[in-house]
Amino acid sequence: MARTKNTNRTKGRSGNPAKAARPQRGKQRATARDWIGGARLRTLTLGVVPVVLGTGVAFVDSGEPGDFGSYLGHDHRLAVALLALGVALFLQIGVNYSNDYSDGVRGTDEFRVGPARLTGAGLAKPRTVLTVALTFFGLAALAGLVIVALTGLWWLLVVGAAAIVAAWFYTGGKKPYGYNALGEVFVFVFFGLVAVLGTQYVQIREVTTSGWAAAVAAGFFACAVLMVNNIRDIDEDRLAGKRTLAVVVGRPVARVLYGLFLMLPYVVLLWFVLLYFRTGFAYFSLLLALPALVIGVSTRKPRELVTALQLSSFASLAFGVVLGLTLVLLP
DSSP: OOOOOOHHHHTTOOOOGGGSOOOOTTSOOOOHHHHHHHTOGGGTHHHHHHHHHHHHHHHHTSOOOSOHHHHHTSTTHHHHHHHHHHHHHHHHHHHHHHHHHHHHHHTGGGGOOSSOOTTTTTSSOHHHHHHHHHHHHHHHHHHHHHHHHHHOOTTHHHHHHHHHHHHHTTTOSSSOGGGBTOHHHHHHIIIIIIHHHHHHHHHHSOOOHHHHHHHHHHHHHHHHHHHHHHHHTHHHHHHHTOBOHHHHHOHHHHHHHHHHHHHHHHHHHHHHHHHOGGGGGGGGGHHHHHHHHHHHHHOOOHHHHHHHHHHHHHHHHHHHHHHHHHHHTOO
16 A cells, blocks of 8 residues: 655754654664765765865966965965865765754654654664754854954855855754755755856955856756756655655656756756866766766666766765866866
């Protein structure tokens, strides 16, 4: 008999820890491995890639003579780049723990077939998971404050606050936009446009055409990773009342969108190849992206879709690192 959606489980839940179900008695408490798993390390490329690309385009468009080492030695650029990386990674980890908490207290994870979540599986108290999420958001805010102090760009406080608020309301609050098919918009804007262009701007006080191209490429990779994750969970999310973009458009269209998101960065790469031919080495990341594409558009098996997610994430990392290196090592 087909399972029906329990609308009382998801309606009106605000994510308040006082309303969360307590961990079930007799279940094993979360280990260090469980907490590391809750950080979802395979998604952290979404934080690394935009900072690498933002730094690369900042260097080539700075117009300053000298090598990359000399460039980083001016105006606290090395410190600012590392702090930008910290902001991106802390935000990504915070989002992952926040999702674990919010999905768990809503009951969304009851239908999961993938790895158990800390809150949904009762491995940790909801308030503890929430505290960890807020701690990482706080670390992101602290790193952002140091960037502001070093650069004097105080208006960045507004951007940083918007990023943290958007990260929380992805699955938190009474009306999370991640439950209403807007997750891909969030990752494109904040892990593409804001992260890349912000990294470039704090280094050279300018946003360039190459910066926009790199930002769009990073944003599409982030959308691909999220989409293939949601394709894996499409049946369970539909049962739980979680209306991701994959749920709204259905599996066939979601597969097409995943393929477009994954391949569009390689179209954008043509811009860089026309300017700097050796950046074409980034096309070697297709050795990871193409198998991910084949798996993602052809299978319904959750385990194989996890492989597609991992390959997509690694393709994004390879693309970003190789493109970034070829930009900073240009003669």
